Amino acid sequence: xxxxxxxxxxxxxxxxxxxxxxxxxxxxxxxxxxxxxxxxxxxxxxxxxxxxxxxxxxxxxxxxxxxxxxxxxxxxxxxxxxxxxxxxxxxxxxxxxxxxxxxxxxxxxxxxxxxxxxxxxxxxxxxxxxxxxxxxxxxxxxxxxxxxxxxxxxxxxxxxxxxxxxxxxxxxxxxx
Numbered sequence: 001x002x003x004x005x006x007x008x009x010x011x012x013x014x015x016x017x018x019x020x021x022x023x024x025x026x027x028x029x030x031x032x033x034x035x036x037x038x039x040x041x042x043x044x045x046x047x048x049x050x051x052x053x054x055x056x057x058x059x060x061x062x063x064x065x066x067x068x069x070x071x072x073x074x075x076x077x078x079x080x081x082x083x084x085x086x087x088x089x090x091x092x093x094x095x096x097x098x099x100x101x102x103x104x105x106x107x108x109x110x111x112x113x114x115x116x117x118x119x120x121x122x123x124x125x126x127x128x129x130x131x132x133x134x135x136x137x138x139x140x141x142x143x144x145x146x147x148x149x150x151x152x153x154x155x156x157x158x159x160x161x162x163x164x165x166x167x168x169x170x171x172x173x174x175x176x
Contacts, residue, residue, distance in 0.1 A: 025052070025053045025054040025058075026050055026051060026052050026053055026054070026058055026097075026145075026166060027050075027051040027053060027166060027168075028048060028049070028050055028051075028066070028143050028144060028145055028166050028167070028168040029048070029049040029051060029102075029168055029169060030046055030047070030048050030049075030068075030107075030141065030142060030143045030168040030169055030171055031046060031047050031049070031171070032044075032045075032046050032141075032171055032173070033045045033046060033047060037171065037172060037173050037174055038173070038174045038175075038176050039109065039131075039173045039174065039175050039176065040110075040176050041110060041131045041132050041175060041176065042110055043110055044109035044110045044131060045106065045107060045108050045109055045110070046068075046107040046109055046141070046171075047104050047105070047106060047107060048066055048068075048090075048104070048105045048107050048143050048168065049102045049103070049104050049105075050063075050066075050092065050097065050102060050103045050105065050145070051097075051100070051101075051102040052097040052098065052099055052100065052101055052102065053099075053100070054099060055099050056099070057096045057097060057098055057099075058096070058097040059095075059096055060092050060093065060094055060095045060096075060097065060103060061094045063092050063145055063147065064092075064145065064146060064147065064148070065089040065090060065091055065092060065145075066089065066090045066091075066092050066105060066107075066143055066144075066145055067087055067088075067089050067143060067144050067145070067146065068087060068088050068089070068090065068107055068109070068112065068141075068142075068143045069085060069086065069087045069140075069141070069142050069143065069144075070085075070086045070087075070114070070134050070138035070139075070140070070141055070173075071084050071085045071086070071138055071140045071142075072084035072135070072137045072138050072139065072140070073085075073140065074140055074170060075140070075142055075144075075167055075170065084137070084138065085116070085117035086114040086115065086116055086117070086129075086134045086138055087114065087115055087117055088112035088113060088114050088115065090105065090107060090112070092105060092145070093105065107143075109131055110130070110131050112130075112131070113128050113129070113130065114128070114129050114130065114131065114133065114134050115127065115128050116128075116129075134175075136175045139172055139173055139174065140170050140171075140172060140173075141170070141171045141172075141173050142167060142168050142169065142170045142171065143167075143168040144165045144166060144167040144168060145165065145166050146163040146164070146165045147163060147164045147165070147166075148161060148162075148163060149162050149163055149164045150162050
């Protein structure tokens, strides 16, 4: 009986590790709706595709929200992002995506509320706007999904959450 309990614990641990590993094996691909990179601030929309790269089904209920960004800097330049980043979030619809298949998520850019980064949850002092408030210089549009991945030690020994992120391609846009 003792060995059955140990075997059950081992199977549960294997299941948890497998589930955690598979949720990180996906890509996010962002495309503008239409054929032009010009964005009409009143009717702008895009599509985010979440592509499963795992041999197992990807359960999107294990993923947090989809983050969408407008920035004057490429995402590869983090020192510039803090003062030029506008972001919005969308809930990812619940689905099970088979291997090498994707889920398309409509991104109504004009309908989202954009927050000027850096943003801290619980803070009452952040700038929120519609798409008309995002400056023309914020020409880089991209998306990501940040997955919680433990903690790192912060100032004074405090623990700060650490994330792994799947960043999409970057689309260069022009506001009309």
